[in-house]
Amino acid sequence: MKTDPPDPRLHALVEGIVRIAGGDLSTRIPHSGARDDVAAVIAGINLMADDLQTIYQELEKRVESRTAMLREAQVELERMALRDPLTQLANRTALNSVLSHALAETSRGEMPPALLILDLDSFKGINDTLGHSAGDDVLRVVASRLQDAVRETDTVARLGGDEFAVMLPKSNLVRARRVANRILKALGESLEIGDLRVTCGTSIGVRIAEAGQSADELVMEADTAMYAAKAQPHSSIKVFEPALLYARRLQSVMITEMREAIRQDQLTLHYQPVVELATGRIEGVEALVRWCHPERGLLMPDQFIPLAEETGMIVDLGHWVLRNAVRQLRDWQQALNVDSSFNVRVNISTTELRNLELIEHVRDILRETGVDAANLVVELTESMAVNGGNVDKYSLTGLRRLGVKLEIDDFGTGYSSISYLRKLPVNVVKIDKSLIDGLGTDDEQGNFVGAVLHLIHACGLKAVAEGIETAEQARILTALGCASGQGYYFSRPVPAAEIESMLRLAE
Known part of the structure; x- marks a missing residue:
């Protein structure tokens, strides 16, 4: 029986299907033009290959597009990870990266980098007074001025808050000082923030890197120099020197010791009498803190108060x-025949005034001791009263509502404006010692103090003169109409037991 030869199209069909299945979507099976079942299958396979090829090409385009998008997103994430979002400057991570690279070059014999770290001098006051939005505007303007003060090859970074850094690659002390002075000048000029013009100086620490240093060591030493600069007069530059590290370590030790001193009652209060000038009667006392350091002896406030303010421990x-002064007043009221108006004066800092817990704390102490609020006088500086923001005004108003008396300290060293004095929610004004010093030797000074007293009395306030050192000064002040005063002429600050002896003698 004779059989038909195999259809050659079947072999081509099988081969085509195998290639398409293997991923060669450009394969097409040749067709003869016949119109039978085999031709129909070939046509169907070719149509399917066309569709698959179209779908695959579209998929490739989508994958390519998504890959490009992911790559852009990754680049943006990397940029964001190395940028400060507010100022668009480099951040601490980026600074560490460029420092590490520059230090590696130094180890290979290249010139070392210089690092400048700076902290704005007046930023906290601006932030508290004008608000955080204005503070952010200040930081952005500062960032712009810093970039204008350096080369494009230098790195300007924001480390956080109002602290910035500038890294100068392949530098030396001469150039670092020149750039630091340029920055001082740029930031010493007033900044336009909306409709306001504010001034915000800076303190700068400078450190030239040494071979073998790590980025962290370089930053720490530049930061140490910056803190030393802040301890100097306004807007200054300090170059790092090894002795500064010792001072900073000593400061760290003192911070720890101060916390212990507060917890373990190593602090003590001395009191300076405030007297009625006409009679010499003790009207009250001003409480002044001392630190009975276990190794260094009795420390005066100027040896630890600035550190307490810097670290925030001033609140504690x-x-x-406040607690111990009011308790002492209660003990005197119970043990002695003191006048019902006898009071204790306590100084508070700007940080305390801006602490929202201040009013509640005062209320708790008065409730605990049973002392009348009118027997507590809170002293604050003139600039605190005049420059205060909303929180300050809230605290002052709250203290007045409690019945606590408020006294402006150091009057005559700040604004001393008639309009401000009339509006301030205070009861007493303490005339600064600098105005008292010339009494008895300078007639014009007497006229000036008389005018100041007239101003205070015209505002319905009581005046207290501080720093009285001679009988002549006390006599002139009495003649000028000043009712009260304090100073070494009457008594230095003394322990509570000596005040008690004075009060007993006056009974």
């Missing part, structure tokens, strides 16, 4: 002073 320290 202020609470201790």
Whole structure:
């Protein structure tokens, strides 16, 4: 029986299907033009291959597009990870990266980098007074001025808050000082923030890197120099020197010791009498804190108060002073025949005034001791009263509502404006010692103090003169109409037991 030869199209069909299945979507099976079942299958396979090829090409385009998008997103994430979102400057991570690279070059014999770290001098006051939005505007303007003050090859970074850094590659002390002075000048000029013009100086620490240093060591030493600069007069530059590290370590030790001092009652209060000038009667006392250091002896406030303010411990320290001063007043009221108006004066800092817990703390102490609020006088500086923001005004108003008396300290060293004095929610004004010093030797000074007293009395306030050192000064002040005063002429600050002896003698 004779059989038909195999259809050659079947072999081509099988081969085509195998290639398409293997991923060669450009394969097409040749067709003869016949119109039978085999031709129909070939046509169907070719149509399917066309569709698959079209779908695959579209998929490739989508994958390519998504890959490009992911790559852009990754680049943006990397940029964001190395940028400060507010100022668009480099951040601490980026700074560490460029420092590490520059230090590696130094180890290979290249010139070392210089690092400048700077902290704005007046930023906290601007932020508290004008608000965080204005503070952010200040930081952006500062960032712009810093970039204008350096080369494109230098790195300007924001480390956080109002702290910035500038890295100068392949530098030396001469150039670092020149750039630091340029920055001082740029930031010393007033900044336009909306409709306001504010001034915000800076303190700068400078460190030239040494071979073998790590980025962290370089930053720490530049930061140490910056803190030393802040301890100097306004807007200054300090170059790092090894002795600064010792001072900073000593400061760290003192911070720890101060916390212990507050917890373990190593602090003590001395009191300076405030007297009625006409009679010499003791009207009250001003409480002044001392630190009975176990190794260094009795420390005066100027040896630890600035550190307490810098570290924020001034709030805890202020609470201790307030509590113990009011308790001492209660003990005197119970043990002695003191006048019902006898009071204790306590100084508070700007940080304490801006602490929202201040009013509640004062209320708790008065409730605990049973002392009348009118027997507590809170002293604050003139600039605190005049420059205060909303929180300050809230605290002052709250203290007045409690019945606590408020006294402006150091009057005559700040604004001393008639309009401000009339509006301030205070009861007493303490005339600064600098105005008292010339009394008895300078007639014009007497006229000036008389005018100041007239101003205070015209505002319905009581005046207290501080720093009285001679009988002549006390006599002139009495003649000028000043009712009260304090100073070494009457008594230095003394322990509570000596005040008690004075009060007993006056009974």
